[in-house]
Amino acid sequence: MIGIVDYRAGNLTSVARALEHLHEPCEVTDRPEVLDRASHIIFPGVGAAAEAMANLRRSGLDAWLKKWVQEGRPILGICLGTQVILSESEEDGTTPGLGIIPGVVKKFPGTLQAEGQRLKIPHMGWNTVEFQGDHPVFAGLPRAAEFYFVHSYYPAPMDERLVVGWTRYGIRFCAALARDNLVAVQFHPEKSGRPGLRILSNFCRWGGNDAA
């Protein structure tokens, strides 16, 4: 069973629907004892970092997530889930994160330009992710596959060697990172058509310990 972490950060049912389509049994829950029975964890979410952290602390899921990662079990962060995994976010002043991956979540500068035009924020829509290396979760994708993004902040891990996918939006930013049993993406695989479903399906088959 794939556990989907519910911490009241937006509508998490779209991830569940994508997994159902892939015939992967899953459960959306905030109960650690149910998540403990999962083989894999997906940590999605949209919304504000501070509120997300408050919800995680209240339900005890903050400590539970750190333990899961330490035990070497597979976990996939998506969007806000990915951001919360880092040490801190520039959102709402400075918001501390789970600190599982050292690094900062930064806001896109309001002055971004491309080809003379001011870029809009949020970064909303389809953009290319250039994958580095051959991580099994990103296997079988087109070289310059496009994914659906919607965000105003982006993850900047301290160790750039963890970045496995880069995207350009005025600046180059980390769209995917991986370390051991953890994979985290800024885009929405559940809303990115076939290439996105491929990532979810790869993740569900991944043992979590054979990272590139």
Next chain:
Amino acid sequence: MLRKRIIPCLDVRAGKLTKGIKFKGNIDIGDPVEAARQYYEQGADEIVFYDITASSDQRQIMLDVVRRVAATIFIPFSVGGGIRTLADMRAVILAGAEKVSVNSAAVQNPRLIAEGAKAFGSQCIVLGMDVKRVEASARIPSGYEIVIHGGRIDTGRDALEWAREAECLGAGEICLNSIDADGTRDGYEIRLTSLISDRVGIPVIASGGAGTPEHLHDVLTRGRADAALIASMVHYRTHTLADIKAYLSGRGVPVRVHWA
């Protein structure tokens, strides 16, 4: 680079497409779920549904459509038409829509935008604007007026001012429909689109007037739209999403090309 989105728009009444859509072999399809699935397979970047059901007791039928669409396509889709309250928004989002579009009700009660953005996030809230060209005046300096209830009621509100106010209230995106261009197939209202798109910081979807791929090119370049809504040109199979995208890509407009 961020792609310009091409978005088919489906009008739904009581759970059925208002006009059949022709697909391969000219088979007429009346089921919005099947039409959405076909456009998803053919490379749509997003899909918009407008529920033009008049009576509120038939809203449940639309929610059922939304649930079935959400289990079938894995790209974002929005639902608009008759969204008047936070509860209407919640029902549509919980049924699986990525975004909700508010139009007339937001003009009458702008707080709806702020409440929706607070409850679900700005990225969920699309402001639909129906706009009509008028003589520029002190009251309507841009020369574009907001009309509501499908264009039947003039509001005396300036379109540019309303767009900027809606952005401040927390709208995540604007779907800008020109009443003058709508249904003409003579091209989008370029001047209106660039006027709004240049002056707001949120994405603008151009709507109304698409007849040829060149029209999309114009609105996505000179009109500075972030996305273009299309209807009859794909519904009647005069064009496919693949040829529209091949044309745009050939002329240097960044569009999503890997979907198979």
